Amino acid sequence: MIKDLSPIDKAKYVAACRAADLVQSGMRVGLGTGSTAAWLVRRLGERVRDEGLSIKGVPTSTATAQLAREEGIEVISLDQAGWLDLTIDGADEFDGEFNLIKGGGAALLQEKIVATASDQMVVIADAGKEVETLGAFPLPVEVIPFGWQTTRTLIEEALDTMDVLGTSVTLRMNGEAPKVTDEGNHILDLHLKRIGNARQLALVMNQIPGVVENGLFIDICDKVIVGHGDGRVELRDLNEGTVLTNMLGEGGDNLFSDLAD
Numbered sequence: 099m100i101k102d103l104s105p106i107d108k109a110k111y112v113a114a115c116r117a118a119d120l121v122q123s124g125m126r127v128g129l130g131t132g133s134t135a136a137w138l139v140r141r142l143g144e145r146v147r148d149e150g151l152s153i154k155g156v157p158t159s160t161a162t163a164q165l166a167r168e169e170g171i172e173v174i175s176l177d178q179a180g181w182l183d184l185t186i187d188g189a190d191e192f193d194g195e196f197n198l199i200k201g202g203g204a205a206l207l208q209e210k211i212v213a214t215a216s217d218q219m220v221v222i223a224d225a226g227k228e229v230e231t232l233g234a235f236p237l238p239v240e241v242i243p244f245g246w247q248t249t250r251t252l253i254e255e256a257l258d259t260m261d262v263l264g265t266s267v268t269l270r271m272n273g274e275a276p277k278v279t280d281e282g283n284h285i286l287d288l289h290l291k292r293i294g295n296a297r298q299l300a301l302v303m304n305q306i307p308g309v310v311e312n313g314l315f316i317d318i319c320d321k322v323i324v325g326h327g328d329g330r331v332e333l334r335d336l337n338e339g340t341v342l343t344n345m346l347g348e349g350g351d352n353l354f355s356d357l358a359d
C-alpha cells in the first residue's frame with residue numbers, strides 16, 4: 099500500500115512513476131540501479147504487462163537485470179543495443195547543474211557507460227538528494243583489486259595536491275570482506291569535506307593507475323525528476339525549466355495497480 103511507504107520511499111516512488119511515463123514503445127532504455135531505479139523497473143514491468151509496452155532494457159547491474167526479467171521486461175546487453183534512447187537512474191547527490199555523485203550501490207561503472215551511451219539521461223531522486231555543492235556523500239571510486247592499497251595511496255597523494263579538505267579514503271566492505279562489484283573490482287569511498295572543482299577531480303582520479311572509474315557524473319544528466327513525500331513531482335530540465343505534477347492527487351492513475359489504494 100502506498101500509505102505504508104515512508105515519505106522518502108513515496109518520493110522515490112512518485113519520481114520513478116513520472117519517469118516511467120517518458121518511456122514509449124520501441125525504445126531501448128538503460129535501467130539504473132538502486133531502490134529508486136527498482137521502482138522504475140517495477141512500474142515499467144506493469145506497463146509491459148498491462149499496456150503491452152514494448153521496450154528493450156539494458157540493465158546497469160546484475161540486480162537490475164534480475165528484477166527486469168522478473169518483471170517481464172526484455173533484457174539485452176549494451177552491445178546488442180548499440181545505443182540507447184533513454185537511461186533512467188537514481189543518484190546519491192545532484193546539484194543545480196545536474197552534476198551527480200553516483201555509486202552508492204556500487205554500480206557506477208556500468209551506470210556511467212550506459213548513461214553515456216544514451217540520447218538522454220534522466221535522474222530520479224527524492225528531494226533530499228539535492229545539494230548546493232557535491233561532496234557530502236562519500237565519492238565512490240572503483241579500483242581493480244590488484245594493488246588496491248597502492249592505488250589508495252596514489253589517490254591520497256593526488257587529493258593532497260587538490261582543493262579538497264579533510265580527506266579519508268576507505269575500502270567499502272561487505273561484512274568482513276571487501277565489496278566486490280559486478281566487474282570484480284573494489285570500491286574506495288572518498289570522504290571529502292569539500293570537493294572543490296568536481297570536473298578536475300573526476301579527471302585526476304581517472305588518471306591514476308588502478309582506478310577504473312569514479313562516481314562523478316559531469317555533463318551526463320539531461321533531466322532530473324525530483325519526488326516529494328506528498329506526491330508532488332518536479333520534472334526539471336536545464337533549458338525548459340520545471341514542470342510540477344502531483345502523482346498521488348486526483349488523476350493519480352500512474353500508481354501501480356497493486357498499490358493504488
Ligand SMILES: O=C(CO)[C@H](O)[C@H](O)COP(=O)(O)O
Pocket residue numbers: 130131132133134135187188189190199200201202203204205206209
Ligand atoms: O548510484 C547508484 C547505484 O550505484 C544509485 O543510483 C544511488 O546509490 C541511489 O540509490 P537509491 O535510489 O537506492 O537511493
